[in-house]
Amino acid sequence: MWRIFLSLLAVQIIFSSNLKAQLLVGPVAGGEVAKAFFFDSQFRYKSLPTFGYEAGVMGSMRVRKNFVLNAQLLYSHRSKHVVGVDNSRSDKLFDLTSSMQYIELPIFYVLEFKSLTGNPEGRGGRVKTYNWFIGGGPIISYWLSNKGRLSSSPLKEVYIDHIDYTTVFGRDNNSFTSASDFNKESISQPNRFQFGINITGGVAFEPVGFNKIVTSVHLNIAQTFLGKSDGIFPASLDDIDLMKVKNHSIRVTVAYLFDTKLESSKKGKSTKNKEVQRKRK
Numbered sequence: 001m002w003r004i005f006l007s008l009l010a011v012q013i014i015f016s017s018n019l020k021a022q023l024l025v026g027p028v029a030g031g032e033v034a035k036a037f038f039f040d041s042q043f044r045y046k047s048l049p050t051f052g053y054e055a056g057v058m059g060s061m062r063v064r065k066n067f068v069l070n071a072q073l074l075y076s077h078r079s080k081h082v083v084g085v086d087n088s089r090s091d092k093l094f095d096l097t098s099s100m101q102y103i104e105l106p107i108f109y110v111l112e113f114k115s116l117t118g119n120p121e122g123r124g125g126r127v128k129t130y131n132w133f134i135g136g137g138p139i140i141s142y143w144l145s146n147k148g149r150l151s152s153s154p155l156k157e158v159y160i161d162h163i164d165y166t167t168v169f170g171r172d173n174n175s176f177t178s179a180s181d182f183n184k185e186s187i188s189q190p191n192r193f194q195f196g197i198n199i200t201g202g203v204a205f206e207p208v209g210f211n212k213i214v215t216s217v218h219l220n221i222a223q224t225f226l227g228k229s230d231g232i233f234p235a236s237l238d239d240i241d242l243m244k245v246k247n248h249s250i251r252v253t254v255a256y257l258f259d260t261k262l263e264s265s266k267k268g269k270s271t272k273n274k275e276v277q278r279k280r281k
Contacts (some may be wrong), residue, residue, distance in 0.1 A: 023260045024212055028058040028072055030253030036080045039244035044090035047245070050079035054104070058255040060214065068133065069110050070214075071224065071252070076102040080226075080247060082150075091153045097168075098148040098239060102141045105126075106218065108200045110135030134201040139220055143169075143192040146185075154238040163235055176234040179200070183239060189228035197221045212257040222246035 032054065036047040036110045056074035063069050077099065084094030110133040146167035147264065155163065168176075176186050202216035227243030 002082075011112070019217045022062050024060045024257035026058060026255055026257035027055070028074070028214075028253050028255035029053075029055040030251055032078065032249045032251040034074075034078050034080070034247050034249035036082065036245040038242065039058055039246075042083060042085075042242075043087065044085055045082050046085055047241065048081040048083060050081045052076065052078040052156040052249070052252065054253070058214070058253075058257065060212070060255075060257055063109075066112050068110050069107075070110060070134075071105065071107045072255075074102075074104045074106070076104045078102060078247060078249065080245070082242065084163065088274050091239075092157060093151060093153045096148065096239075098146055098241070100146050100247075101144040102194075104139060104141045106137070106139040106198045106200075106220075106262040108135050108137040108218075110200065114203070115239075118229040125168070129206065130204070133204065136197065136199040139198040141196065143190060143194065143226075146187075150185075150233060150236070150239060152236060152239045154236050162234075163233065165233065167231065171205050172187040173232055178234045178237075181234040183235070185231045185233055187227050187229070187231040187241070187243065190243070191224050191227055194222065194224040196223050208253075211259060212254075214255040214257060216251075216253050216255075218251040218253065220251060222248055 023103050029198075030053070032052045033049050034052055035049045038045070038047070054074045054076040055074055055106065058072045060068055060070045070149065080096075080157045082094075082100040083097045084091040086092045112131045112133040114129060114131050146169075147165060148167075149162055149164050151162040155161070163183060163187045165183050167187055168181075169187055169190045171186055171188060173188050175184050176184060197220070199219040200220070203215060204215075207213070223246070225244050225246060230243050231241030233239050
């Protein structure tokens with residue numbers, strides 16, 4: 001938790017100390033590929049890559065000449081897919097898919113460089129400019145909800161093809177019964193606040209007649225397990241949902257940013273204040 005508070009404090013200090021800098025804000029959306037990595041070696045399970053998506057708003061502030069601070073507030077849909085390994089000690093029919101919803105705050109401080117394309121001497125001297133950047137920072141996530149589907153040999157033995165379940169967070173496992181909670185999963189000790197490292201790079205364009213278009217690729221390296229205790233299913237106590245995993249992902253986002261004119265408005269106010277002071281003198 002201390003890392004989350006330090007990250008938020010650092011962002012607040014940077015933004016509050018640079019109110020005269022150019023601030024751009026706009027919508028952002030993207031897709032991602034995620035894969036769960038187990039805490040220890042597994043002979044019973046393996047994880048498969050899954051696809052997800054996200055959408056929200058992005059803010060971008062130029063702090064120095066080549067340094068830009070970016071932050072995104074996202075609703076994120078991420079999945080986890082775990083299947084049984086085909087050996088004598090595992091259930092080869094085990095198939096668990098989790099659909100996880102998050103609110104996320106990626107923060108990335110980047111070094112930006114300007115590049116030119118085209119021939120300034122030919123075709124009317126037209127030159128296209130774009131900025132490419134690389135950087136990183138923290139990503140703070142809150143796990144909103146979880147649901148999914150479970151298939152396994154114990155379910156097949158009682159003629160149940162699969163369970164479409166909804167997860168209940170933070171409830172005592174002993175309070176569940178197979179009759180009343182057949183379509184439930186219990187995660188008694190989830191880590192709903194999660195922390196990761198965001199390494200990013202991309203390209204920013206400023207086409208004529210448009211504002212700023214930012215295309216980014218993010219590598220999110222999770223630092224927090226999904227939970228402290230494994231998920232259980234009242235309808236199939238032989239099956240578990242492993243929580244000592246870290247869900248790493250690669251995200252691709254596109255943002256369309258509008259200039260808030262914060263910098264020019266501040267300049268206008270300062271100029272007016274100086275004129276008023278001169279007249280008073």
